[in-house]
Amino acid sequence: MNSVILQVASKHVRWILVLFALIALYRGHNFPGGGFIGGLLVGLSVVFYSLAYDAQKAKQSLKIQPEGYIALGLLFILVSILPGLFLKQYFMAGIWTSIHIPFLGEIKLGTPFLFDIGVFFAVIGVTLISFFTFSNITKWK
């Protein structure tokens, strides 16, 4: 496919989608959204980009490869579930703390949020791995 309009649009839409995904991730705890949806959105942004160009180019444009996203996600999940084991004596117990950030006000941070970030990255990785493997066997022209 060689649509100039699509190509130009995809460059911008891609980052808008990523921004949107981050917002979904951030507000997930109180409003609709969350790590899973955010991850899917990021995946979608890459899919959109590769529809306009091709999968190879989309893959090259990634800073972190899909496997890396999976590893990152699992790492976040590991980091989020271990503190409960040591501090509260049982596995996956939620630990919360609140910090004050200028302009945003009081923010409650906890291991469940880290867990959500882990899900976010893992879903990105899973989506991209599946997508790239599928598109690799079918060269997109």
Added chain:
Amino acid sequence: MQTLLLVYLVSAFFPFLFRRKLLKFIPFFLAFVHLGSFSFFLSKVKWIADGNVLSETVAWVPQLGINFDLVLNGLSLAFALLITGTGVLVFLYAHAYMKSYKNLSVFYFYLFLFSAAMLGLVLSGNLIQLFVFWELTSYLSFLLISFFHEKETARNAAFQSLFLTGFGGLVMLGGILLLGSVIGSYSVSDWVNQSGLLKSHQFYLPGVVLIFVGVFTKSAQFPFHFWLPGAMQAPTPVSSYLHSATMVKAGIFMLALLSPVLGGTPLWTYTLSMTGAITMFLGAYFAITQTDIKAILAYTTISSLGVLVLLLGIDTALSVKAAMLFLYVHAFYKAALFMIAGFIDKKTGTRDWRNLGGLARSMPVTFVFALLASLSMAGLPPMLGFLGKELIYEAKVQSPVIAPYVLVLGVAGNALMITVALFFLYKVFLGKPKNQVEIKVKTDWAYIIGPGLLALLSLFFGLFPAVLGETIIEPALISILERDYNVELKLWHGFNTVFFLSLFTVSLGFILFYVVSRNDSVLEKWRAFNQRIFSVRFVDVFNSILKGFLDFSKRKTELVQHGYHRFYILTIFLVASIFLWYQVYVTIGWNLENIFTLRPFYVSRLVLVIILSTIFSVVSKSRMATIISMGVVGYGIALLFMYYSAIDLAITQIIVETLILVMFVLILQRLPLFARLSSRTSRIRDFFIALSFGSAMTVLALKSINVNFNHPISDYMIENSYTNAFGQNVVNVILVDFRALDTLGEVTVLVVAALGVYVLLKTRKT
């Protein structure tokens, strides 16, 4: 003692710290650790003999009544001294023997870890813990036998021993769990206290039989004896340490440990004495026709293990005493002889006695030690072996239950042992020198110090038996018999039945030796005769059973895992719909009135669109059209979610639907043209299965509205979502907090699925 085990565990990793140049100091260091713990146990001898017991407990799984108990009493002390004492000598010997091989760090790591596991086994005060150590020794034995893993015979032998001892260990675990469930504890002291309850319980018979299987496999009893000669593929230090002095004695230890709990019944006595007697005779009988000197020693080890099982089976104070003494007798002479055999192998390059002879001239010191050890093995005075044999005869003669044929087997076995011992000595060291490959290595003191010390100990304790009797045998006996018992050991017992029995045995042995050594052809004919009458070779039987088992599981696997994706799905749908229909059938109650309120009108239109595009996707002949209409279904459902204000679900549904659509389109190009391949009957079958599954799901969804639990769990979630988990979005809080474990599982599934996609499609050759 925990500290001791920890030191062992840490020291086991020591070999990996050293580079090539310093590698030769490893055995010295490890021998030193052994020496340290040996002196620790030695220092406890007096204290234990006074009737004290050292025990330590670390909580392990207290909920299940399983703790990490360490107990040092007379029995475990006797074994611990054996393990650490021979350990010192074996490591010194290994220093010389293993010098020229590769991967030495790994070898010492295995061997030392084995010592730690064996020590843990004999110090266990808890049977689950004992089982763990028991399996560890089996596993390390496997690794050590296959140390020369480039040899196929070594790999086979290692696998065989692992299979048998591992199998036996699992069976034994079954017995332990069965008997433990009666008492509700796995601590040995609890078992001892409630031995009466155990013996009268209906689980006694199966439990004891299962434990026996474990013991018999580990201690190489008939009919599981055949792995031990195979294990001779291991380097000689391993043979002398694991397969004569320590690991094969684990079964004996188990019997001694449990004899106050389970012993004294006809089952115990007859099974053990029969098995022991048969093993004792067969071991000695097969030993004499072997040509490999290590194989000869392996078969005599089997015979000696038979003797030990027999003695523990007789289960009188006298027989247990004889068993404990013979344990030491055997460890002293057999470890020494193994080391000597290894030395001969190194020196001449062969282990076949037919190529050996006259070594006494070139290895005089070794000859003296071999002489002492062989005399002890033959049970001739003034060695410790003589004492052991006398005691064994005494135990057999005075035993209340033993049948005369056991005595006959015993005399025959002992006579054969004498013959083997003399034969070994005569053929290898005396006689005329053969044109052997002479002197490959120069005599290293490290080769001789181990067997020398052991042989001299056999002599020393033979002359002064009281030293051994009072310090080690007596406390061990007290902890087995659970009452005071005075052990007096003397070399000379006077002219009694036992003495004449002994005399008869010795003369029988000498006559046999005379016949055999006069003419080599006698032995050749005997060997041929054996091969003819014992046409059943246990190794072959074992192999064919194993092969049959593998074939069976292959056929079974092929039946279930046939590899046809459509049949997997078919099976899943069929089974699931049967269960669903059953559940729908047994759950009573319908309330459909307030379900079909498809107002406002756009909801009912939406449902109509979904239904129509579903039908279209089924009947359509074009793949693209099918996929697009399925997309319509998906988006329609997302809209429905939206209407019922499930925003999270709707967003997810839309994104997932988009992704799936794109991926489908990607694959679509590669697929061949649409064609009908399945037959009419199979399509009709699929139709009914699909109909059944789909309608089951529908009915389930309709019915689930009527199933009201008293307290819906969602109430709890909604109440606690903000107060306890600081989140206003209940769905998200459930996902990442309340039910985070589920999410973790889902993430795992996703990752595994992605890897599966990756592997499946990447490895395809296109």
